[in-house]
């Protein structure tokens with residue numbers, strides 16, 4: 001079996017699923033989409049509640065479903081290779097996730113249930129909501145208010161095939177479970193073909209990387225990792241599956257949040273900010289996000305550069321007083337790239353950076369709602385935010401509650417993250433890029449949380465041998 005060191009250190013060039021060595025067993029038993037995104041254009045998310053009286057049938061169904069549709073990390077890579085070589089699509093991709101209550105409803109004893117604390121408590125828990133700044137459960141969408149036991153993610157590039165498969169799966173499911181809620185997601189792109197979110201900004205650029213192909217790509221595009229090393233050890237995303245049937249059975253915690261985006265409101269606020277500071281709108285947007293819509297980091301430039309692949313090899317060393325990229329900017333709040341070590345004297349820069357890096361999450365979100373990027377919806381569109389991690393408390397919850405929300409991170413007076421900080425508040429905005437003078441402006445919160453839950457992604461050997 002793999003040793004803890006095999007998860008806390010990774011090979012220089014990451015893990016190569018085509019030549020996995022000692023990681024073969026892990027990749028064969030781990031669900032796909034965790035170490036590397038599945039990349040399909042369309043996805044459907046089904047939220048389920050088991051009927052406790054029929055838990056044996058439910059287990060049988062999960063087993064068959066997993067054998068048919070759920071892909072391992074290894075299989076995902078083999079399919080991708082075949083696609084690159086022969087153009088043959090990998091077809092349907094699926095994941096299967098359980099909540100703590102879902103394990104219980106299937107009859108699992110407490111010591112068999114993954115025990116990360118927020119996972120045990122659930123996202124509706126009052127303490128958790130208080131900590132994250134989330135709205136009352138009565139204000140969530142009705143489907144999310146109910147007791148969720150499982151989540152199935154089904155994805156494909158072929159929308160027709162996806163919808164047909166989902167219909168078929170729903171018919172089967174109705175015999176053994178209640179389908180509480182459904183979300184249909186898709187990948188939004190700009191005219192240059194880059195993946196964007198509804199406000200129009202390139203998304204998914206900065207991610208922790210585990211897999212060789214992705215690491216090599218980043219190294220080539222970005223001339224290495226001199227300013228920011230996006231490589232990450234497996235132990236920030238994987239934990240042992242307590243029910244795994246192999247030596248190297250691992251799983252991961254998933255945070256799921258439906259985040260509605262008021263695009264019209266955001267655009268107007270962005271115009272207001274531009275007028276207040278007497279700057280162009282795209283720069284105003286960059287001061288909110290930390291990157292221009294095309295992905296150019298605003299700490300590097302006051303104009304967009306239209307790079308095909310935006311850089312991720314940067315940090316804030318040349319912007320320590322945040323006159324270029326404000327401390328409140330979304331990407332600086334959610335990944336300070338060394339800021340904490342500069343602001344706090346202990347425990348020292350390198351150690352602080354190490355701690356910061358342990359908070360990283362693996363984002364796998366997709367958009368929902370309006371598909372036409374020329375529209376500016378106020379309601380009904382947004383981000384189905386998904387992220388994987390080894391410890392929810394130390395990763396997603398930490399980022400949202402200790403970094404994005406507080407006024408005083410990374411230091412007193414910074415204000416909340418204008419994209420996701422709850423509650424909204426006022427920030428200081430540079431009047432001229434690269435100069436000290438600032439103006440106050442309260443960028444309103446245009447993202448609202450509509451519901452969500454904490455899940456675990458069990459190993460395949462558990463799913464396929466459920467009894």
Ligand code: HEM
Pocket residue numbers: 197198199201202203204205206207259260261289291330331332334335361382383385396399400404419420447
């Ligand atoms: C990066 C948008 C919610 C964490 C980004 C980027 C955009 C973006 C445009 C820059 C692209 C990139 O660097 O990959 C949004 C929108 C959200 C949202 C529109 C809500 C609707 C969240 C939430 C979290 C989060 C809830 C976690 C609490 C991050 C992180 C990065 C990021 C960690 C990468 C930062 C870096 O490494 O530089 N987001 N985001 N985002 N976001 Fe969000």
